[in-house]
Amino acid sequence: MANRVVVDPITRIEGHLRIEVVPENGYIKDAYSSSQMWRGIEVILQGRDPDDAWMFAQRICGVCTTVHAIASVRSVENALNLEVPYNAQMVRNIIIAAHALHDHIVHFYHLSALDWVDVVSALKADPHKAAKIAESYQNWRLNGASVFKAVQDKLKKFVDSGQLGPFANGYWGHPAMKLPPEVNLIAVTHYLQALDFQRKADQAIAILGGKNPHIQNLAVGGVSTAINPNNEATLNMERLYYIKQLLEEVRDFVHNCYLPDVIAISAFYKEWLQYGRGVDNYLAVPDLPQDPKGETFDMPGGTIFGGDLSTVKPIKRFGDEYFVKNVVENITHAWYKGDWTRHPWDEETVPDYTGMPGGYVDPNGKYSWTKAPRFRKGDTYVPMQVGPLAQVLVGYAQGHKLIKKYTDDALDLLRTVLTTIGESADGVDINALQSTPGRHIARAIRAKVLSDLALKQWEQLVDNIGRGDLEIYNPPSYPKGEIKGCGFHEAPRGTLSHWTVIENGKIKNYQAVVPSTWNSSPRDDKGQRGPYEASLIGNPLAIPEKPLEVLRTVHSFDPCIACAVHMVDPEGNEITTVKVL
Template sequence: MSLKKIVIDPITRIEGHLRVEVEVDENNVVQDAWASGQLFRGIETILQGRDPRDAGLMAGRICGVCTNSHFRGAITCVEDAYSLKIPKNAEIIRDLMAMALFIQDHVVHFYHLHSLDYVDVTSALKADPKMTSKEAHKYHENPFRNSHAHYEETLKKLDTFVKSGKLGPFANGYWGHGAYKLSAEQNLILISHYLEALKFQTKISKAVAIFGAKTPHPQTLVVGGVTSVADMLNPQRVNDYLFIMKEAQEFIQRAYLPDAKLLAIVYRDEIKAGIGRANGNYMSSGGYSFEGERKLFSDGVIYKHDFENIQDFDPSKITEEVDRAWYDGSTPEQEVKYTDLNSDGSLKTAKNDDKYSWIKAPRYDKQPMETGPLARLLISYSKKNPLIISFVDEFLKETDLELIDLCTSVGRNAARAIESIYVCEYIFKIASELLQNIKYYDTDTWTKYSFETLETQTQGRAFLEVPRGMLSHFINIKDAKIQNYSVIAPTTWNATPKNFDGLRGAYEEGLIGLKIEDREKPLEVLRVIHSFDPCLACAVHVIDAKGKELAKYKTTNVAF
């Protein structure tokens, strides 16, 4: 059998630097795949020797998208190390910030990072505005901004882009590719919402900033709680947050969720064919409790798509290997051990001990796992979490799909949309809980402690469900300084290299068996990879570990 490699480097419309190589047979069917993180992780090195109370400020710089998630992960594992219990109000404020980030991330991912894998922009130019309005009513009784005038305005904007020759975000697409299936009117609906989502993300960012002081890189999270007590006690600030979230809920109900249904109906054949399905191992640490013991997300582990037998999540079963990542696994420090590419520029992957990625290989009970919105949905639904059941059932009924059908590229998009709508429901419940606490004079937002009296040698950990999946932070403290620090991000799990076990991670496994129509335009590969919402900045970072100067730049100030 004659095999040929297709290389996509870099994968665009993601956070960070990712290279994917697939090996296809004479029929262009993928037989093997390799996902390679292309920059070195180094934030853990920066943190060594620092004051544990500063961990959040630095870990929050791991990524420019997931800043709040890493900030919270860092301070939570420090609190775990020192057995500090934060006030309920502080937990609620942290959750309100996190939930706003969930919604922002999911909407931005679908429209601005992933939708153009399914939406043919040039086809939308041929749409009839009146027919577009009629088409939108198939997916919601009151579609978002569904008027002839609005669609005519959107067409004019697109036409201006095309005639100017400056396509901006719509440049370099595989327009006209045979894998596109949406009608001209369906394309126009999604392009319309693409443009509206640009406004949406600016508004939702303000919601995070209300309690975080700014975004990205919030400043109000501290070991022991939060510092935004003045915002919590200001009725106008809380009302501003709730108003933004109410607008977000409307957009999700009338645009995002209907668009996910549209996509699932049109691409039903690909869903039923299992396109993008990985190995069936799913994991969630659960969390976001309210009203006593109730949790937004259930914890658990699924093996091989067995939804009937959910195992308990056990952090002690997590390991992280480096056999096929660019590190020296023979040393406890796992020092950098980069190997050059092949002479033709391809990754070294021929042998079982070839290293080909900066991403380490986490395993749960020796198995690669998929984490993210789909994992949370499958586990929470299968464990009969009452908060999610009705949302999943409604989506499956309206699209005539089964639970297993969500375990696909299109299904991952559906899972995010479903998660977004029930996260909105949760936001108003916990905001109500916060207001009740204030009403009865509970205004604590910080647990007082004396750092000098805390243990000088200890360790802590944090497991959080964040937009892209399960995030874990680990800290070892010695002599009141950070001795070791480690982060395993969602993308580290999903984009794991094969390791010596030969087992593929979710990215690589999801590509196996994929039929590529045009080797020069591997749109199908992008669909699978983008469905995971890659964040390589969370999985790998760039820094010279020995403190060498990387580059020097000189700028000139110009007055305008």
């Protein structure tokens, strides 16, 4: 397999992901995505109390923090047909929005920008010229020649000391790097500033959730965040207004720095708007519920097939049969016993690690811990791309007011920057988002929308408290016999769903179909590639020994292979024993 380029593990993500590509004449001919970790939480949950499931489930990941907890309680509530008090919905919504803002900021600046930004090149920049360039595309209060000069001086000290810290490993000087030194300096400066603003979003989560990561305030039927405007030990007006201040500061950064930066960098890499499309079936679920039953939402959901926005079909409510009945998973190429395609409620989780004979992926064998989720389209099941791009396209196609406005604004700014730097803006429309840079642009658009909606949820919560409603919890009651529930959540990386089968008040079966399972999936029984694999085919690869272009496209999905895993010994030996509860 000498013609394979292997990146293992892909860094600046959560978990261990292995990507193999087949290069040919400077481009990628084929690709394989192999998740090298197994979580095993589904097995741990069997036989446990459904009220406790969310505490275990959120340990699936230490980066996604809130999302598995949210999806888990929703799955149990759906099984019980349990309504959630309005205040609890709003508290959850603020946490959801704040977490997404934190996650999107971190993803661009700290996990993927260095695929496009040559940090060392920033030392050659003219800070005054950098200030003028920044002023041309954004109105950010922390710009300025003196700010850029201070960061350049700090960076020079790193380089002179031989210790680049977080910038130590990168393809600096790679021929695929093409930003002017001044734009590199702007990006490095905002990389450092972003550390502070993602922290502010985290603070809002911690105030409401008790801690972060892994919030402590959820409960099946609501939240445990006691509300009393006149009590210092509860969620009172002082804490609420501090949360508002934090959200306003994050909103300022997203509107005036983050999104314009993404647009500017995308403009300088215009040629990449033709790379990375891959699977062009899109899936998103609605979120930020506006009522106790989960029948109206502030963020839209639905499907699009073949990249054609006219095919959009909405997913309207919790328990929507269009979603619940049409999700399956296939294990033909996944390290589990069997070769089946099943609905999540009917699955079993029996690991069967067979390794990779010869040291490379065998296209005809099993090669990943990730299953292959698929969605029904007519008489067949097809791969779906999930993530901010899916939600933006679904929302745009449905005429969602904020998504449509901010998407059109972003595309206008992209065309303006392209013209300013002497590039043609022809063909730059909504379809340009179906690309590697497009996923970054869509994520920034989603962040901009959520930064507005976070404050809307806050206002609705405060208004409701002002009317004297302090209710936060509706206690569950478990019937005898078997019930089933599906809880979904549009997490920062895309559509997340937890599937629960409860029998006589105990968990009988539990499955989590996560965003990176949709996107990183291996081929299925029909040979259909998952989104990572499909998006890499046709991409350039200038230097196989330095596969920067592979990182660019894979990172654009924001992979999360998850940190809460079982360690598996191929010989079947027990490695360690951990007691839980």
